[in-house]
Amino acid sequence: MTSTRPGFDRRTFLQLAGVTSATVALGIAAPDAAGAAPGRPLRDGAFSLGVASGDPRPDGVVLWTRLAPEPLAADGHGGMPLRQVPVQYEVAEDERFRRIARRGTVIASPELAHSVHPEVRGLQPGREYFYRFRVGAQLSPAGRTRTLPAPGQRTGSFSFATGSCQAWYHGHFAAHRHLADEDLDAVFFLGDYIYEYGITESNLWRRGAPALGPEHRVEIETLEQYRLRYALHKSDPHLQAAHAAAPWLVTWDDHEVQNDYTADRSKYGISPEHFEHRRAVAYRAFYENLPLSLAALPNGPDGRVHRRFDVGSLARINMLDTRQFRDSLDLPAQQRSMLGGEQERWLYDGMVGSPATWNVIANGVTVAAITEDRTDQWDGFPAARGRLIEAMQRTSNPVVLTGDIHKHVAAELKADFADPASRTVGVELICTSIASDGDGAPTDKYAADWLQHPYVKLYDGRRGYVHCRMTPEELVSEFKIVPWVQADATAPIETVARFSTPAGSPGLHRKA
Ligand SMILES: [Fe+2]
Structure with a gap:
């Protein structure tokens, strides 16, 4: 200097x-x-x-x-x-x-x-x-x-939106344009803020995008490349508007580092040393580009993004990290941990004794049982999911917020997923992507996998976000979509489903 x-x-x-x-x-x-x-x-x-x-x-x-x-x-x-x-x-x-x-x-x-x-x-x-x-x-x-309400203060309402998966190259951020217009107390971002893939003619579906140099064509792996990729995403005016409209609470999923990675392992044959370096620079760039406190500054390849927020007496929010501490699929399914021992204890300690009316679990990947081959989600971690469901049964009004799958899904979480008549212990609200997978459609070839389960109440494969409003009496969730994202950012916003979850009675009730 x-x-x-x-x-x-x-x-x-x-x-x-x-x-x-x-x-x-x-x-x-x-x-x-x-x-x-x-x-x-x-x-x-x-x-x-x-x-x-x-x-x-x-x-x-x-x-x-x-x-x-x-x-x-x-x-x-x-x-x-x-x-x-x-x-x-x-x-x-x-x-x-x-x-x-x-x-x-x-x-x-x-x-x-x-x-x-x-x-x-x-x-x-x-x-x-x-x-x-x-x-x-x-x-x-x-x-x-x-700011959040004072600790323990009786709070009349808390409104927030959830979003995830913003592949810049797959479409315009029309969903963010509308999200920015909502009157929100907070925005939850549940992972895949960036994608690591090279951007080429075959995946660049965002029409009218500025011409990009060759530095964008390769899969990113260095600190400078991650920084550049964040800058590309953050150059979007609608994403900027969404950030400027309300405070964000962010966690990560896989694409902030690399597709489907597990803790310290890449699934693409990268050496452990190389992948450790990659995770370190990726976590660092995540911190650099998001409104996180110093506690989230990574130490080499180790970062801490699981953390807790109390919204007066109305809600307790647990932000989870479902990537960094998960066990390898090489372990038998019944032995796999999704959260790691320390985070799991921290979660249950905070949930089960929580005095809040609502207990929110903001997590990366789907909890509801869908198909056994969905091993990147909680389906691949059945014993760990069993412990989560058990803890939810001792928790006041648990609500799971999820991203990752690029579909809107609303599901009731069951004490025993194999027995649809078993008790509903909480709800899971999965937000679709902001842009990943392009325009999408109301239904698609994956819909039947999800809708075969009576506890899945909604499936929609278009882009958008979920809007929630909590009061001491009720959680109202609205699943919002934009009909297109590839052509431009002008699409209107539509509500495809609205559910009520009464406090004290977990479940999803369709509202007009
Ligand atoms: Fe994604």
Whole structure:
């Protein structure tokens, strides 16, 4: 780092930062003196990847942006100089930023792709805020966010949407355009934020897409390639609008690293050493590009994204990691763990004793029993699923939120899936993809596999998201679709099914 400020070199800067120098370098918190080394002004368009907030708490939220004046620069650096850049943020009670609640400065550094993740604290519970960033003379677009209610507070309602699987090359993000218009307290993203495949004529179904250079044609595997792929996805204006509309709670599935990987194993014959490196850079790029707190910064190939949120007394939300800790399919099915021992204990400890009316389990892959050859889903982990179902029977109103399969499915979860007359212990709401698999159709060749089960109440193979509204009395889930995504982003939104789940009586009841 070179300094243009007399007597203020890198060493002085680090001394001033003192014990916080590590966090300064990570773009989390910076002392007021951190206006170091402004260098030449950045090129216009520093905020071309948008802004985001996430992981809301009663007293704060994580803000996010990543500076990238040239987001699709082939080297993955977003057109940024390889030096640290101070970024100011402000959080206001009003959209015009007249009543400022918090402001501060963080450092965007090349080590984290010039992303910043300030963790704002000292906010009021259960209220709306607006935020924006500034670098030099450039001001970011404003985002809207919302803190969670105070712990234990009686909460009248909690509205959220769930989304997953946004293969940029398969279609436009029309679903995000509509999601951004909803009045939401939160958005859950359940995995496959990016896809790792090379983008070629055969899979580029998004009509009118900008011409992409050869660097996009190969399967991604380096840190720079993952960064570039996130930038490609995040260049979509409708995804940016969805991030700017509400705080997101994200988890990952497989394509953030590689299709169908299991813990430390690729299914494509990559050596363990190579795959460990790949997982490390993929997890790092995930952190860099999403509004996650420092706790999610991976340590080499190890990341922590399972975490818990309480929405007053109304809901407890358990975000799961169903990829990193799962056992290999080489083990006998009855011995396989999906979550790993530590996460499984953590989940049941938090669910079974939970005082919340609703207990949400946000997870990557389908829990409901469908076919035994679906070994990438909980169907491949029958004993582990049995323990989950058993824990759900001792939990108040469990609700599983799932992505992954690129179909809308609503299912009742049974005490014994082999006996459809057995007790319903909870519900599973599976959201279809945002874009993966292109336009889709209401029904397809897979529908019969799902609809053969009386506990599966809905199947639809088009693109969209699920909207949910929880109150102390009821959960209403609405399955929304857009009729097309390949041609353009103009498709209208339609609700294909609406279900009521009364508190105290698990099940799915069709509403008009
Ligand atoms: Fe997917």
